[in-house]
Amino acid sequence: MTEEKKQVTTDIVIIGGGTAGLTAAIYAVRAGKQVIVLEAKAYGGQIVNTPDIENYPGLAHVSGYDFATGLYQQAIDLGARFRYERALGIREDDEGKIVETRKREYHCKAVILATGAKNRTLGIEREEELTGKGVSYCATCDGSFFKGQDVAVNGGGNTALEDALYLADICNRVYLIHRRDQFRGDAADVEKLKQKNNVEFVLNSNVTGLIGSDKLTAVEVTDKISGEKRELPVSGLFVAIGQVPDNKAFADEVDLAPAGYIEAGEDCATRTPGIFTAGDCRTKTVRQLTTAAADGAVAALAACRYIGA
Ligand code: NAP
Numbered sequence: 001m002t003e004e005k006k007q008v009t010t011d012i013v014i015i016g017g018g019t020a021g022l023t024a025a026i027y028a029v030r031a032g033k034q035v036i037v038l039e040a041k042a043y044g045g046q047i048v049n050t051p052d053i054e055n056y057p058g059l060a061h062v063s064g065y066d067f068a069t070g071l072y073q074q075a076i077d078l079g080a081r082f083r084y085e086r087a088l089g090i091r092e093d094d095e096g097k098i099v100e101t102r103k104r105e106y107h108c109k110a111v112i113l114a115t116g117a118k119n120r121t122l123g124i125e126r127e128e129e130l131t132g133k134g135v136s137y138c139a140t141c142d143g144s145f146f147k148g149q150d151v152a153v154n155g156g157g158n159t160a161l162e163d164a165l166y167l168a169d170i171c172n173r174v175y176l177i178h179r180r181d182q183f184r185g186d187a188a189d190v191e192k193l194k195q196k197n198n199v200e201f202v203l204n205s206n207v208t209g210l211i212g213s214d215k216l217t218a219v220e221v222t223d224k225i226s227g228e229k230r231e232l233p234v235s236g237l238f239v240a241i242g243q244v245p246d247n248k249a250f251a252d253e254v255d256l257a258p259a260g261y262i263e264a265g266e267d268c269a270t271r272t273p274g275i276f277t278a279g280d281c282r283t284k285t286v287r288q289l290t291t292a293a294a295d296g297a298v299a300a301l302a303a304c305r306y307i308g309a
Pocket of ligand 1: 050052053054055120122154155156157158159160162179180183184185206240241242243286287288289290
């Protein structure tokens with residue numbers, strides 16, 4: 001016999017407890033709405049993994065963890081309810097929307113999808129096997145295990161640059177491997193890395209092999225121009241090659257771009273009235289903490305307007 005799901009009623013369900021979702025929660029509760037945030041993993045989203053944020057207006061330096069914790073606490077203190085549950089899908093009835101999780105059905109008037117994105121993997125042999133045995137996707141979480149050792153960071157965006165800066169301060173040597181010779185991330189961070197005498201840039205190169213029997217001892221990189229292969233003797237590889245969204249569960253209610261992002265403009269509205277989207281999970285050109293927070297505010301106020309007084 002299948003167990004009856006518990007029924008819960010609220011005004012707004014926010015799916016995702018990262019910067020966009022928590023900001024939306026703050027705005028919606030301050031507008032007098034009942035809010036439940038559903039989060040499958042941990043509060044804070046991707047920013048928790050950033051060692052040092054230097055580009056959030058008004059906060060010259062803050063760790064991703066402190067930033068996320070402050071945001072979470074602010075939302076909770078204001079009255080948002082946080083539930084560690086994965087949203088499995090959304091359907092509609094005469095009353096509004098129903099967000100389903102494994103154990104509950106959340107009946108609400110509006111939904112904000114703030115699902116963010118997850119780490120892209122290299123997709124090479126032994127990556128899964130060596131994850132946690134030298135291969136990591138989070139320098140803040142795992143960097144301290146590699147104190148005084150030689151490590152590599154792969155990627156050319158802000159995450160890779162910030163990871164390399166953080167690791168350069170605690171590790172013996174840091175190889176920054178990037179597939180091009182131009183960086184996508186901030187030029188200021190590239191300059192800082194150039195000033196470090198223990199950082200080596202390995203450009204126009206891809207990680208093509210992971211070496212080591214039970215834990216990582218070296219990575220193989222292949223120069224894209226010359227085809228030359230080289231082994232870098234490292235005990236840690238921090239993969240920071242971007243994110244991929246995961247919005248398949250909501251594909252019946254919202255349009256998804258080919259890469260999987262939710263189609264929405266700056267108004268954060270999706271094709272379904274009452275379903276809004278905010279942050280890195282939507283189609284946009286700039287994915288930053290500031291734009292995630294901005295989206296959270298826009299989506300929450302739009303949801304409040306949709307619901308009415
Ligand atoms: P990102 O900006 O998308 O950069 C990903 C990097 O990985 C790019 O340099 C890309 O190379 C490379 N890459 C992608 N696929 C690859 C593959 N299969 N093999 C090798 N290299 C690959 O990702 P991110 O650095 O994680 O940042 C995500 C978003 O968060 C960005 O908008 C970023 O600005 C933002 N962010 C902001 C902060 C902050 O505000 N402090 C901190 C961290 C991240 P190409 O350049 O050649 O495409």
